[in-house]
Amino acid sequence: MKQYCKISLLLAVFGFIGIVFLTISTEAQFHITTVEDSAFSGKERMKPAVPFYHDEHNDAAGIYDCSTCHHVWEDGEKLEYTDSIGMECSACHLAEPGATEMDLIRAYHLQCRTCHLEEKSGPILCAECHVGEK
Amino acid sequence: MYDIYALARGPFAWGAFIIFFGGIIYRLVTTVMEARKKDHVVFDYFSPYYAMRSMLHWIVPFGSTSMRRQPVLTIVTFAFHICLIGVPLFLFAHVILVKESFDISWWTLSGMAAQVMSLIVILSCVYFFIRRLVQPDVRYLSATTDYLMILLVAAPFITGFWAARAWAGFEVATLLHMLSGELLLALIPFTKLSHMFFFPLTRAYAGSEFGAVRHAKDW
Structure with missing residues (x-):
């Protein structure tokens, strides 16, 4: 009986550690926590990156259509049923000639x-939004 | 908070700038017209050369006898005015607001420079306030509105510094910053702060009279 207890405790501990690891690794990969764009990296910035919890924000705001934020505009009109997921904002917003x-x-x-x-x-x-010292 | 922000960012901002620029034009035009009626001799003796000479002497630090006699006041005054005009015009947070609304932008100060310059404005205001209270000749000439003017000028800088540092209560400070800045802009044309745009006229008047009539210096 004692042996059984020990084994199940060990399993529980390992299982817990495993879950924690899984959570951390997937969070790190998919859980967006700041507003970031490669256009800002490596440059002198006025303020640190803005904290932004993507999933929590959209749950709280009730946003289920990705194109609400990940929009695509063409000829001054926002295209319906089209989104820009996977693109950085700078791909368009820095693309205009002379854009800074x-x-x-x-x-x-x-x-x-x-x-x-x-x-x-x-x-x-x-x-x-701009919290923390630079 | 959203309603106050929307008001301060929209109609109040428009109102403040319209009153500021409209007020400047109104005050300049009415003052010149009044001078034409009451003091026509000013125009007869007006001299661009003496006017410019006077402006130059009074805009350069220590360019006048009065400034050399009061070195501390001179240094504080010049530092104060440079920071007072420089910070609002070249603050990144201000330029980005203009960029958002009108899609134009210009050179900006670093955050550190802007904070140091804001502190210079605030400390200068403290100096001016104490000077009015303590120095007998200045105290004699000071009315209640003169003390209020100093507070009015300091208010946007104190609240702005507070907002920029994100100290506790920065939400209220940011809104007060916008509102006090707008109040200040709107009051400039109609208070002693009008010396901002009357300066060239005052100097042209005194410079022309001293130069062309009395053949003397006015600095």
């Missing part, structure tokens, strides 16, 4: 704040 990081920042600010103001929910002031 200011254009990319503008896109992020307008995207987030416009919706938050319309919905009267979510951060709108500078330091609500």
Whole structure:
């Protein structure tokens, strides 16, 4: 009986460790926790990356259509049933000739704040998103 | 909070800038028209050369006798004015707001520089306030509105610094920052702060009279 207890305890511990490992590795891969774009990496930035919990945000906001944020615009119109998943924002928002990081920042600010103001929910002031020292 | 933000960012901002620029034009036009009626001799003796000479002496640090006699005040005043105008115009957070609304942008200060310059403005305001209270001749000339003006100027910088540092209560500080900045802009044309745009007229007036009439220096 004692032996049985020991084995099951051991199994439980290993199982728990396994679950923790699995969770951490999948979280690290798929769980987005900041707003990031390679256009900002390696550059002097005014503020650190904005914390953004992708799945939690969409659950809370009730966003199930990816193209709500991952939009595609053509000739001044947002295309329906088309999304830009897998593309970085800078792929379009830095693509215009003469575009600078200011254009990319503008896109992020307008995207987030416009919706938050319309919905009267979510951060709108500078330091609500830009937390932490640089 | 969303409603106050939307108001401060939209109609209040438009109102403040329209009153600011409209007020400047209104005050300049009415002042010049009044001078034409009451003090026509100003226009007879107006001299671009003496006007420019006077402006130059008063815009360069230690360019006037008065400035050389009060070195501390001169240094504080120049540092104050440079930071007062420089920070709002070249603050990254301000330029990005303009970029968002109008898709135009320009050179910006680093975060550290902007914070140091804001502190210079705030500390200068403290200096001006104490100076008004303590120095007998200045105290004699100070009305309640003069003290209020200093607070009015300091308010957007104190709340802005607070918002930028994201200290506790920064939400309220950010909204107060926007509102106090807009109030300040709207009041500039109609208070002593109008020296911002009356400076060239005052100097042109004094410079022309001292130069062309009295053949003397006005600095």
